[in-house]
Amino acid sequence: MLKRRNAKKITAFLLIWLALAPAAAARVIGIEDGAGSGFLFSHRGNCFLILPGHVHGNYRRGIRVGTQAGGAIGSADIVYQAPGEADISLALVKGGVTRDCGPAWADLPRSLSGALEIGRIAIIERARQRSAEGRRVVLHSIDFRQVRLVPAEGEKPDLFGGTSGATVFLDSTPIAMVLEAEAADAVWATRMDEIVNLLARFMGEVPPVQSCGEGVLSAACAESRAPVEGDPFEVLAWSVHPVEGASDPSAMVAGDAPYVAPLVPGEPIVLELALTGTDRLSRVRIVSEPSDDASVPKDIEVVTDISEGAVRRPNPMPRRDMSPQGVYDNRVGERFAKTVTIRISSSWGGGSPVRIDSIVIE
Structure with a gap:
C-alpha cells in the first residue's frame, strides 16, 4: 500500500521490470506483486537503484530483484539513505539484471527549472503483478522539491497501492519519483533533480570536506613480501603514510592487516607495484572491508606499464569505481606489464581515511 502522509512506513521486497517510458534505457523497479517501485541507473561499472526508504523498510541486504515475469533476476543491498525526512534510499544491484541497468548517472537531470509546467501530461511507470504499466497524469502543481500529479482525462483514479516509488517521465526524461498518496486521484512526487542533489555527495559530485587527518606525506619505499593470492608482486612505493596503528601497503599485501590512510582532496593516494613472477596480467582486484572508522575508496585509476626505467609507457585500464560495498574488479584482455600504478582520488x-584490505593481480 502506498505511503500516506503520517502513515506507517511499508516494508517489502522488490522486483525490477522494464519501464514503458520512451527511452529504452530507462529502467524502473517495483515491489513484489506491485506494492512499490524504484529507478535503476548505472555509474562507472556499478548498477544502482533509487527507491523510497519506506519501500524497503528494515530490509537492507539481499533484496530480491528481477525483471518482469521470466526475466533476469538479481539482488540489491541498501548502501545509502538520504538524511532527514527525504525518504530516499540508494541500493547497489547485483546479478543478471545489471546487464541492462538503465541510463547513466551523468544523464539524470540536475535542474528541471523551466521543464516542468503546470498542465503538462506526463507518464507514471509502475509495476502491476510483475509487469509494467503506464498511466497518463497531469502536473497539477509544482514547487522546488515536489510535484502534485492527478490522473489525465480518461485515466482511472487508481493511484493507490503499488504506485509508491514509481517514476514519472516527460518524454524520455525521468522527472520525479512518487512518494506520497493524497488520495487515489492525487499523489505527490519528489522531483528527480532534488533526488539527484540528495545523492550527489555520496556519488562523489560534491567535493569532500578537507580531511583533518595527517595529510599527504612524502613517498616512502620499503621491502615487500609476496602477496598471499594471485601473481606475486612487490610494493615499490606509496604516497601516503598509514594512520597510526595501521599497516603499510607492503604488510597489507602480505595479508597482515589493512592499509588505512588519510585522503586529502586533490591529492590521490598512489601505490606503485612491480610484478615479480610474470610479465603480463588481465585482472586487478582490490577489496576494502567496510568499517565504522574508515571509508571505502570510490574513484580508482589503474595504469600498467611495460617499462621499468625512466622512459615510461603507461597503458591505463578502463576507468571505473570501486563498489560502495568495497569490491573493485577490473578485467582486460591479457597485456604485458612490469609495473602497476594505483591511484585513489575519492x-x-x-x-577519510580510506581502507584497503587486499590487492590481487592475475
Whole structure:
C-alpha cells in the first residue's frame, strides 16, 4: 500500500521490470506483486537503484530483484539513505539484471527549472503483478522539491497501492519519483533533480570536506613480501603514510592487516607495484572491508606499464569505481606489464581515511 502522509512506513521486497517510458534505457523497479517501485541507473561499472526508504523498510541486504515475469533476476543491498525526512534510499544491484541497468548517472537531470509546467501530461511507470504499466497524469502543481500529479482525462483514479516509488517521465526524461498518496486521484512526487542533489555527495559530485587527518606525506619505499593470492608482486612505493596503528601497503599485501590512510582532496593516494613472477596480467582486484572508522575508496585509476626505467609507457585500464560495498574488479584482455600504478582520488561519501584490505593481480 502506498505511503500516506503520517502513515506507517511499508516494508517489502522488490522486483525490477522494464519501464514503458520512451527511452529504452530507462529502467524502473517495483515491489513484489506491485506494492512499490524504484529507478535503476548505472555509474562507472556499478548498477544502482533509487527507491523510497519506506519501500524497503528494515530490509537492507539481499533484496530480491528481477525483471518482469521470466526475466533476469538479481539482488540489491541498501548502501545509502538520504538524511532527514527525504525518504530516499540508494541500493547497489547485483546479478543478471545489471546487464541492462538503465541510463547513466551523468544523464539524470540536475535542474528541471523551466521543464516542468503546470498542465503538462506526463507518464507514471509502475509495476502491476510483475509487469509494467503506464498511466497518463497531469502536473497539477509544482514547487522546488515536489510535484502534485492527478490522473489525465480518461485515466482511472487508481493511484493507490503499488504506485509508491514509481517514476514519472516527460518524454524520455525521468522527472520525479512518487512518494506520497493524497488520495487515489492525487499523489505527490519528489522531483528527480532534488533526488539527484540528495545523492550527489555520496556519488562523489560534491567535493569532500578537507580531511583533518595527517595529510599527504612524502613517498616512502620499503621491502615487500609476496602477496598471499594471485601473481606475486612487490610494493615499490606509496604516497601516503598509514594512520597510526595501521599497516603499510607492503604488510597489507602480505595479508597482515589493512592499509588505512588519510585522503586529502586533490591529492590521490598512489601505490606503485612491480610484478615479480610474470610479465603480463588481465585482472586487478582490490577489496576494502567496510568499517565504522574508515571509508571505502570510490574513484580508482589503474595504469600498467611495460617499462621499468625512466622512459615510461603507461597503458591505463578502463576507468571505473570501486563498489560502495568495497569490491573493485577490473578485467582486460591479457597485456604485458612490469609495473602497476594505483591511484585513489575519492571515497564513497567523501570520508577519510580510506581502507584497503587486499590487492590481487592475475
